[in-house]
Amino acid sequence: MSAVSPGRPWDVHRLPSARNRTFLITGGNAGIGYFTAEQLAATGAVVVLGCRDAGKAGAATASIRSRVPGARVRHLPLDLADLSSLEAAVDRLDVGRLDAVVHNAGVALDDPPRRETADGHELMFATNHLGHFALTRWLAPLLCAAPAGRVVTVGSFAARSERLDPDDLQSARDYRPQRAYGRSKLAQTSFALELDRRLRATGSPVLSVVAHPGGALDSLTPSRPPLHTATAGSRLRALPAGLLLQGKDAGAWPIVRAVLDEEVRGGDLWGPRAFGLRGAPRREPVPAHMADPAVAARLWSASAELTGTDPHLGFARPRLL
Template sequence: MSSTSAPPPWNVHRLPRADGRVFLVTGGNAGIGYFVAEQLATTGATVVLGSRDTAKAEAAMASIRAQVPDARVRAVRLDLADLPSLEASVGSLGVAHLDAVVNNAGVALDDPPRRETTDGHELMFATNHLGHFALTRWLMPLLAAAPAARVARVVTTGSFAAKSERLDLDDLQSRKDYRPKRAYGRSKLAQMSFGVELDRRLRAAGGTVASVVVHPGGALDSLTPPRPPVHARTAGARWGAAPAALLVQGKHAGAWPAVRAVLDPSVHGGLLWGPRVFGLRGEPRPEPVWSHAADPSVAARLWDASSELTGVDPGAVLGAIG
């Protein structure tokens, strides 16, 4: 009989220790990214908030330290919409290795007109997908340098909004027919497709890094616990949203799939993790990767287009670090 005991069931409120590990969370100063960072900070790991707004990052770090007094948390300036700046941002991390990056930051616009970055890319597609595509390329050597005993991870945060969308490979930047909500859903679908394809390429190259895709389900501000000044919630908003809690959840719970994807040793690359109840709320569990996010021919064309638009290719370094 083996003396090896089975690992305890996953408990979102009692996370395993991760002392000595280093995690980067893009957009860690607000929303779901903030709660990913706060929860990871309880494990003893060093958590780096990637944020384009220094003041918001400082507020987020103060809030995390108020919740987790011994938190090892710091920030790095990171603007995903500014592609030329990303290599320098990674250089400023000042770490010898990285155990995980949570590609979480995102922009969601509700109304026209269509907006572009200084590079001429549609803002949501550029920030949500192209920025993370390029960032992953610059982070890959640090991820590959993580100790061999633990598999470093690229965790990509998708969205339930992507489930009903399909990529238009001939108009990835919505130049012909711009509809904000559709453009957002497609940008998140592009992120998810990239995450799945990245894992395929890592496996093919014999890489030691895994790529996992997650989505938060339905996550509302009104169901999120207050973290002033990062997030404030009135009693009226809380009670008004109470009926919605039967179907969706707060952003603290929306962080659970990403946190598990970072920490749980049983999580493997190429998987999709989301909330247990109808994919909208509850504890994290694996679910089948959506077929349109896993189509290898679409993913390959998206990868090539993304490489051309960003001027970098994460795949170019995979063989060297495999």
């Protein structure tokens, strides 16, 4: 990947070229995913929006093209809640290699009742974690075919206050939507860090990195009609929050850096500079509970079983001596 000049600080408004590279962004039609796609499209890369709704994907594509002349962006129909559909979805990607996937798509429910997918998995855990776990398996050959493939998982502050219960990963007992959401994001992060440990053990050039948007609010986000419209009133009311928080356009900056910057290392956690809430992206310490190898190993085994996936995820195995 093209790097910034030595000694020059990372500039979110002057990104290095990524021409001839291909990036897949799950949930790239809205929110953080949309702004990640818009910013990456400006680097000259081919950007693929992986999402269910063709109409929303079309609106996002049109919006990006209106702001990025010559943008190369397309839609991949992708439903992370339907595990049986993921292999065929990756086949439709129709590329020889994939330089990065951004695991961004997610479901956040505010109220009971507990909902399940057609496979019988709790909806948030299934979409946010299990779908990305299984998708990584099918993308593995394409990521390995790239000179320096990356798996960038979008984390969340919601994961910081939660702990995984390996005996109740799907919140079958005492279901509380906000807690279940936080645990699903913690599962994503734990998976991403464990994936990098396993990639390093095989000597793989593929990196697995976590990046989070900090405090990113719709009310502080610039308009992208018809995807999102910020009224003058809503922006005025949000001004006090802007002292600590930011819009989703700025929330995408750590994710974009995690995709592009050659200084990024496997197992990194990237977030906004100011208290992890707003500002330019920086590397952060990884909280111990997110990187607990014993919990991660149990999560990995359970995820492989629940998705019917090869626990090696299709990446190269270490050679036996």
